[in-house]
Amino acid sequence: MTTFVDRVELHVAAGNGGHGCASVHREKFKPLGGPDGGNGGRGGxxxxxxxxxxxxxxDYHHSPHRKATNGQPGAGDNRSGKDGQDLVLTVPDGTVVLDKDGNVLADLVGQGTTFVAGQGGRGGLGNAALSSARxxxxxxxxxxxxxxARDIVxxxxxxxxxxxxxxxxxGKSSLISVLSAAKPKIADYPFTTLVPNLGVVTAGSTVYTIADVPGLIPGASQGRGLGLEFLRHVERCSVLVHVLDTATLESDRDPVTDLDIIEEELRQYGGLEDRPRIVVLNKVDIPDxxxxxxxxxxxxEDRGYQVFEVSAVARMGLKELSFxxxxxxxxxxxxxxxxxxTRIVIRPKAVDDxxxxxVYDEAEEVYRVRGEKPERWVRQTDFNNDEAVGYLADRLNRLxxxxxxxxxxARAGDGVAIGSLENAVVFDWEPSMMAGAEMLGRRGEDHRLEAPRPAAQRRRDRDAERDDAQREYDEFDPF
Structure with a gap:
């Protein structure tokens, strides 16, 4: 059974925002008390x-799909929906977050370091929040x-x-077991260590951590053996210790050749040239x-290495090595x-932004509108409601x-797409929509909620309407 996993693909989905509510307040003797629809809650x-x-x-190897809760929709009587609950996923210290293309999104080092892998959706505004003088x-x-929603690694x-x-x-596992309190699995056969082991060492007033990396072999940087799986675990280390077996039973191996092969693998992996090296000659308790x-x-030593002769079994030379x-x-x-x-960096927008x-998309033969606000407004619009479409037209026109x-x-009848190629709203553009948007801006007005006009004003309006009708009749000449 797998007990250690150091690379997983995770599918995360933040919560959707709750829809706003369209409601009109009603009570006895006040059938039209005004809009009172609440806002939707924010997604987690x-x-x-x-x-x-x-x-x-x-945990994420077994359950790679994770989703936060949705925000609740708003309700009448100005009741806003409940926000969705954030989904907090704990990860080990040293976790690197990448997108599906391999680009680094975050490098999480240090207790409590956080990264928002998925942003919850905004809640929609209710009609109470959308009401205005117009x-x-x-x-x-x-x-x-x-x-x-996205896939991350x-x-x-x-x-x-x-x-x-x-x-x-x-002898790496044996060495770490005597230098620290770590208890790795130890046996006399290749690839005993299948996962990196981590131990804490105290030397005088200095406390440091030490890790043994599963056995490297020629071709590890190209995927042979276990090397490629765990070479990433040496990237953050301050010093590399070459553990050389001076009592190997394999006739075609010797410690110096082993050192050269491991150094070549580290060189091909890259990024470790500046790390200091120490050579540990292990198993010196054996006469050979x-x-x-x-x-x-x-x-x-002629190559510039600092060399220590130790025996993990006999506990020889460990103190000098540790210090x-x-x-x-x-x-x-x-x-x-x-x-x-932490510094706050302010990047003001350009004056002409x-x-x-x-941009005209020649492949799709449409004018493509891209931008945070237009795309967000489109996502928030209920296209089954003409009044909501008119409100969208107002906003786009003002922008x-x-x-x-x-x-x-763009000319009349040209296609206009708002959004990305995969998820866009496409419509035929009409220049008259510019004026229409202004007209649609008066949608939603309810004259029954307006104060009644004075009697004198009503008489003047009736007289004006009668005079206009008489003038149109007098000017009408069918012949």
Whole structure:
């Protein structure tokens, strides 16, 4: 059974916003008390949060589809819908979030670090919120926006100060078990370690973490063995420790060749050239291992490596190695730039930024309107309600979409698409819609809610209407 997973594909869907409500207040002796439709609730977000108690992505391997709750629709009597509940997903420290194309969206390091993987949809406004002096009793409400849905990839990169690398059965798991309190599975056969092991080491006043990476073999950076699965776990380490087996029973291997092969794999993987290296000659408690270590040590030191002779079984040379690693880790921490306090960056929009673009799509033969506001307004419109469509026309006209279409060369009958290629609303454009939008702006007015006109005003209006009718009759000449 799989117990460790460090890469998963996760399908997240934020909650949809609740629809607004179109309602008119009614009570005894007040049959038309005005609009009282409430707003819809906001959809829940999908939020990733770092929890250092979590060490694997196993839960998401078994359940890759996660969805937040939807916002509730509004109701009459000015009752707003309940907001959807955010879905909080805990991930291990060191999780990298990527999109389906491999672009990094977030690098989550540190307890409590958060990332909103899916934004909940906005709730639609009810007709009470849409009422104004011009539109006193709207007969429509705005729809809630759909929540953001996307596929993301989670990759775990172990957050450790020291990484132990080397051939299978070189003694990495044994070494980490005696340097720290970690209890990895240890056996005398290749690929005993199938998952990275992490331990905490205390050397004087320095506390650091150490990880052993499952055995690398030639071709690991191209996918052979287990190397490609776990090479990412050495990316965050401050120092790399080559664990070389000086008592190997394989006749075609020797420690120096093992070192060269592992270094070549690290070079092909890339990004690790600046990490300091230490060489550990393990299993020197065996006579042949001690002799081989004394033979190759001068060659390794000539290459610039700091070399330690140790035995994990006999616990030889461990203290010197532990304090040496603590010194290197301390220097790396001191050289690391201090994290700056959170800065608020203000990027004002350009003076000529209209918030949308109009581009002619030759392939589809339509004028495509793209922009946050127009696309959001389209998503919120109930196209089965003529009054709601008129309200959309008003908003687009005030934003300047009509003017921009005319400047782009649009003519009567040309296709106009608002939105992306996959999800767009397409209609035939008519220049007269510009004037029509202004006329539609008076939709929703209810003259029964207006104050009655004085008697003198009513008489003057009747006299004016009678005079206009008489004048039209006198001017009419059928011959």
């Amino acid at each position: 977000d999908v939020i990733l949060v770092v929890d250092q108690a979590i060490t694997t992505l196993l 539109r006193k009793a709207p007969g429509f409400a705005l729809l809630g926006e759909p929540g953001e 989670l990759e775990l990169k172990t957050v450790a100060d020291v990484a132990l690398v080397g051939y299978p059965s070189a 291992g001690q002799d081989l270590a004394e033979m190759i040590r001068p060659d390794l 040496a690693l603590a010194g290197i880790v301390g220097e790396a921490r001191a050289a690391k730039p201090q994290e700056e306090a 209209a918030g949308f673009t109009v 300047g979409v009509e003017d921009r279409l005319m400047k782009a060369g």
